Amino acid sequence: MSFAQFNGTLPATDAWSGYLAQAQDHIQNNQRLALLLLINSPIIAILLNAIRQLIIPRKASDPPEVFHWLPIVGSAISYGNDPLGFFFENQKKYGDVFTFILLGRRVTVALGPKGNNFVLGGKSTVFNAEDAYTHLTTPVFGKDVVYDVPNDVFMEQKKFVKVGLSTDNFRSYIGMIEEEVEEFIKRDSNFSVYQMNDINEWGSFDVVKALSEITILTASRTLQGKEVREALDKSFAELYNDLDGGFTPINFMFPNLPLESYRRRDRAQKKMSDFYVDIIKKRRESHDTADHDMIAALLEQKYRSGRQLNDREIAHIMIALLMAGQHTSSATGSWAVLHLAANPEVADALFKEQVRHFMGPDGKMRSPTYEDIRTLPILDSVIRETLRMHPPIHSILRHVREDVAVPGTLSSPSRDGTYVIPKGNYVLACPAVSQADPSIWREAEDWQPARWNDQSGFAAQALKMYVDENGEKIDYGFGAVSKGTESPYQPFGAGKHRCIGEQFAYLQLGTILSTLIRVMEFRIEKVPEHNYHTMIVMPKHPRKVSYRRRRLD
Structure with a gap:
């Protein structure tokens, strides 16, 4: 008997080989099971999620x-x-x-x-x-403004902005807005048919692109100030687009993704902030008080503590006004033009209203005043019905x-x-649900501006509840306003976060639409559907509107 046989090594080796084979089979089985679990884990997670909701x-x-x-x-x-x-x-x-x-x-x-x-x-x-x-x-x-500060500070900042939204300023803005619209359609390549002065030829333009440019031109000429308007060149447009690229649903849901669009946003914010700070510093040094824009108003404001707004705070408030106002007004303006193009009888009535109020004995239209824009019933109803069907923010x-x-x-x-x-x-x-609810509004899916002209009708009563000019007012820190939270019509929000730019938006939209409808006819076969994949609800493609110079005979 050899030592190996005596020691029992040879039989043990056979057993060990068996154990290894079993272990290897066990490992392979576990690996297959793990692979199956990995492949099927989404299905398992979905099933467990469904079971949880149905059983628990x-x-x-x-x-x-x-x-x-x-x-x-x-x-x-x-x-x-x-x-x-x-x-x-x-x-x-x-x-x-x-x-x-x-x-x-x-x-x-x-x-x-x-x-x-x-x-x-x-x-x-x-x-x-x-x-x-x-x-x-x-x-x-930017930092230190809007939702980056406690609510009471934000309410003070809204009060500062409201100072710049004065009636005197609004009166001076009408002519500026009209001039910007007229100049835009005279030089933009999409309006070449208009520029040729041919009343029989039809052209077309992308309504969102045109209204976006018109909105930023008119806002910069009025609220933003002459320095901003003069800077509206290609480089400013690129800066704005990069900053705007950070104002999307993906940024809301995932605020810190390592994407180039996020980095462009951050670089653009810094450059835009520095741009405004440079303007503000020069304004302070010059002591120029002749301007009727928002920067001039903000330079004079102080918090309750007695501290003045600093340059960076003013810059960031100006950026907030630029971004928020641009989106909402261009969206509403686009929807209004689309509906006027699809409803030429309403567009004709709107034009005739302009003729009745502004046509002089010489056959030329005079410019409307601030008071005019507020008292034109058809224009008012067109804007209100557009906002009912297409509020810029749905949630x-x-x-x-x-x-x-x-x-x-x-x-x-x-x-x-x-x-x-x-x-x-x-x-x-979701005020948009209340504004589109067929159990509340008659023929809710139809764009019917005339519903706002019936003073005893539901729309007028909803508006009265929203505006509540003679009712109880609440001061959240930026002046007494109607609460408006119980109305089924809330196009600019309600409560303490109600948009303070509401009156400027009506002024801007009213003047833009009045100017466009005086000089052009519009046509489109069908109003596009809503695009809900953007922060502000825009029309889907195709959204080109046909136009021609208006016949004045």
């Missing part, structure tokens, strides 16, 4: 949750493609209050006029706008800082208890 009961106080297959993603795709359709569909299932998942965020929706009042009339310490928006607005507007979010009970009037009629929205959720109001 929700708390009685929780609003109903919209069923969704994809975890984390939730209802983001359905909501992003067609928010109003998404809201109306789920309103039928769950009532006016329900929760949906938006890329990991729990968003509780409160629909209808009562829902708008609940969210937009809520306390800022509970329903907070800064928490909801600062990650989007601060990189674009308004707030971050919930503490548990909040939903009023019983908002809960489902069949419920005995009250919903509670937990701290950490978001709440969402």
Whole structure:
């Protein structure tokens, strides 16, 4: 017997080889199982997510949750493609209050006029706008303004801006806006037919491109100041576009992606801020008080503490005004021109209104005044109906800082208890739903400016509730305003975050539309659908409008 045989090595080696083979098979099986799990993990996650929603009961106080297959993603795709359709569909299932998942965020929706009042009339310490928006607005507007400061400071800044939105300033802006529109259509290559003075030839132009350029030209000539208007060259346009590239839905949902567009945004913000600071420093040094623009107004303002606005704060407020006003006004102007092109009888009535009020004995049109623009019923109804159907912003979010009970009037009629929205959720109001609700508005899907001319009709009553000129006013820190949160018509928001540029927007839009309709006829076969993939709701392509010089005979 050899030593190996005595020691039992040879039989042990055979056993060890067997163990190794079994272990290798076990490892291979585990690897196959792991690979299968990896391949099927999305399916497993989807199934577990569905089972959780179907089997695990929700708390009685929780609003109903919209069923969704994809975890984390939730209802983001359905909501992003067609928010109003998404809201109306789920309103039928769950009532006016329900929760949906938006890329990991729990968003509780409160629909209808009562829902708008609940969210937009809520306390800022509970329903907070800064928490909801600062990650989007601060990189674009800059530090120390708007949602980058506490609410009480923002309200003071709104008061400063309101000083610059004075009636005297508005009176001086009418002629400037008219001149800018006339000069634009005289030199822009898309209006070559107009420039040839041929009343029989038709041309075409991209309505969004044209109205975007007109809006920024008129805003810079008036609110922004002469230095900004003089700087509107190619380099400024590129700077603006880079900054605007940071004001998109992807920036809102994912604020810190390592993308070149984000880096361009940050570089553009710094350059734009420095550009305004240079203007402000020169204004301070020259002591020039003759200007009627926003910079001149802001240079004179002080906080309640007695501190003046510094140069960087003024610069960032000016950027905020430029970006926010540009998008909303160009969107509304574009939709208005599209509807006038699709409804030539309304366009003709609008033109005849201009003739009645402004045509002189010499056959020439005089310029409207500020008071004129405010008192033209057809022009007013065209703007209001356009804003009803196409409010620039459809969803308004707030971050919930503490548990909040939903009023019983908002809960489902069949419920005995009250919903509670937990701290950490978001709440969402959608005035666009109220403005398009067929149970509220007659023929809600039709663009009917005439509905605003019936003083006893529903539209007029909704407007009265929104404006409430003779009713109770509330001062949130920037002057007494109508709360307006209970109206089914809220084109400029409501409550303390109601847009203070509302009157300027009407002035700007009214003057632009008046000038265009005097000199051109428009035609389009069909008004485009909404593009909800942008921060401000724009028309989808194709959006070219045919035009020709207006016949004055």
